[in-house]
Amino acid sequence: MDVYITQPILLVAIVLVLGVVITRFSSKLGFPSLVLFIIIGILLNQVIYYDDVETTQLIGMIALIIILFEGGLQTNITAIKKVAVPAVLLATIGVLLTSLILGVFAYFILDLNLMTSMLLGAIVGSTDAAAVFAVFGSKNIKEKLSSTIEAESGTNDPMAVFLTVTIISIIEMPGETNVFLLILSFFWQMGIAVLVGIIIGRLAVYVINRIDLEASGLYPVLSLGFAMLSFGVAEVIGASGLLAVYIMALLMGNRPLTYKHSILRFNEGLAWMMQIIMFIMLGLLAFPDELFNYTIQGILMALILIFIARPIGVFLTLIASKYDFKEKVFISWAGLRGSVPIVLATYPLVSGIENGYLIFNVVFFIVIFSALLQGSTITPVARWLGFDEGETDTPAYSVELLALGQTQNDIYGIELPVQSAHENAKIKDLDLPPDILVIAIIRDEELITPNGETVMHSEDFIYVMMPRKLRERTEAYFSKVKEKENKGGKSKRTEPHADEEKT
Template sequence: MTPFEYLLLGTSLLLLVSILASKVSSRLGVPALLLFLLVGMLAGSDGPGGFEFDKPVLVQSLGIVALAYILFAGGLDTNWRSVRPVLGRALILSTLGVFVTALLVGWFVHEVLDFSLLEGLLVGAIVSSTDAAAVFSVLRSRNVSLRGELKPFLELESGSNDPMAVFLTVAIISLLVDPGAKLYHLPLLVLWQMAVGAAAGYLLGKGGVLLINRLRLEYEGLYSVLTLTLVLLIYSGTALLRGNGFLAVYAAGLVMGNSSFVQKKSLIRFHDGLAWLMQITMFLILGLQVFPTHLVPVTLVGLSTAAFLMLVARPVSVFATLSFTPMTVREKTMISWVGLRGAVPIVLATFPLMAGVDKAEMIFNIVFFIVFTSALLQGSTIPLTARWLGLDAPISAKPRRPFEFEPSDEEKGELVEVEISSASSAVNRQIVDLHLPPGSLIVLIQRRGEFVVPGGGTLIEAGDTVHLLAERERINAIRAMLETPP
């Protein structure tokens, strides 16, 4: 076998072991991503695998690309109607809350370690963002969800707080490398990056929907290639405009996921699988980059910093920034505890290595230790905390629809699901009495875990999920009619 074939064999085996480890994670109640890290560490130079790997440039480059695809998939799968009510408070926590967390952790590191204030703030900035993917993977493995608006709030907050962490990290590194740099332009730079990122994401997301619907590709597989290309285009184009590329790809995914376009369901499934591949690959390489023997000297520092982050910095930032919101103390406590650290902090920890910052290797090891500790301790106790606070809710098993509907670019119809609440005017009415507009039809009703094929005399019940086939321009009006109270 050639060296290349050995590389392919090793890569495939690592991916296979990681996929099998995801099954183990559900039994242990810890995030699967934590096990992906462990697999990488075991395969690395200090582990039984003995694979020599020390390439921070590759780790950083791959991490940026992987995060772009992960954030795009997160936006694509986010329901705008569910996150819209929590938009304001989530954005406050994902910006001001991240800033407060970075300040508090930075002060702690400065006081406890032999770090300057700027070096401490750099550690704080790197670990200031959270990872909801790890949170919800733990909840799903225990068949637990969160009540009320907590789930959409955490989805939006964690999906939108990475840009602020990236900006703070880059800004502090520039001050460490060039102590004479001016600070007065930083607030304007934040506003510019956020504004350009959001605007570019919205416009390019709309443009992506228009392009997919108008291009009429001959082969269905090319639509996946097209969206792959769009993600890279959105990130790089926004970065060239000095905007925040991560915010742009998330916003673009959010816009596209809440629009109608050709091959939508298959593309959502494709990007979900791609996001998993990116997460596995990224965590494997991050695990390879870590030397476990180098973590031993920072054990005490890492534990104390992780404890301060989990028990002081995150709760203070949550309660302070959400103090004027209607959220309860129990909800704020839950949000404080589910602030798991994921891939972003470890990727950001490679930035000081690349910039030649003093103590960069120690910072990387501290950050890795904090992420590992957070995922292990918080991740394993999230379901217990949700039950203790009375905020847990069972995950209702969704039966698979017995058919798939993929509208082509020539068709005007779209198949959507509408949940019927107890307050809906459609409850206890026959379908024929709903007087649906021409060109619309309720083709299926999901009721108590089963599917009902309806007729004109079928009664609509509270809790039903109706599968509505209608012309795209009529869907919003019909949805509003079905959801409006009598």
């Protein structure tokens, strides 16, 4: 077959295999895999010449849509609701403050005019929760904090996009700025995006649950189509596409959905694939010789962002919220920068803004430096501040979930506590309603198929099939500890497996 077919396919193959294999090393070294993906891209730069900024931007935006869609699908809306106010404050005022502060520093330190400095600040305005949670891996972090970080980063990309696009349009058409119109535009972009997200999210749930397709493989494609539709429709009417995607994903992920697990598995895989491809393409765009010309400026700006701009932004924004000093320190430190800043850094290049390449290269340094410094220290910092709640015992078996579609049943994973009240109890003697079934027990890394005579032990990890509405009661039941030794016992409740797998 001809070279122009074989070569790109072989290249993608190598990129995918290498990209996946390399995540093993980054998780061992304890920093987000994006650093290694970018390094692959920069190395490939030596053999492949690539400078198509527009294609990279398009692929980057599609990747962001899929990543946000997947993140929203897997987010537990009940946990998010509790921290909605501080998270939204962080995602708006917090981003604005951080960007502003970094912009002012950039103006005095880098050789840029005021608006270009502000543009740099805006581009690195949003955080990346996926990078944070990938580093935590199997560790449990206080739920209030993890929810805040997750909700903030799910919703702060639109603000960074808004600021970036607005500042670019001000630079391109100076003198035509009307602050009142800008503020109006902001509320339009965000408000309409929420509306579009809700409408298309509901439409998607309705259609997916009723269409009765000939093959299960069609449902994930349909869900992705609706996600991209949310983006497209929102953007066409001038609203924030990314916010619309996140809102529709939250809505879809928290309702009963036919073939939900096929949809999740498909989008998880796709999100990883797009991440690998996107970071490698972005790495390809950065020419090493140029990049290293900006080493000092890049590291300096990264340090200012991490130690000055982000903490001030977080502390000022949360001044009236119920977070103590330590919690604010942790939220500040967990503000890793990820894919969004690098994708946004292509905007000045495409628009031909003066000093666009300076911005692109400095942003590159900020993202990589932040991933390395904060990524590799976030776990010790969590432990040091006392927010580390121990390991999650993910069973060694790769048990994949059984989803029961439109039925009211689902399967949940529950871990029995150290001093379980059910130690040595036979399953048939447990006081369970008739429609609850223990379908598997993981004990000492072995899978046991239980029957009525099977005896339970402390620290067993069990999979239980049951009606969704009985979940809390059943979890409480299996988490009971022996009464007399109550204080020594540890009652840990484990989320269903689907949530654990999130990264």
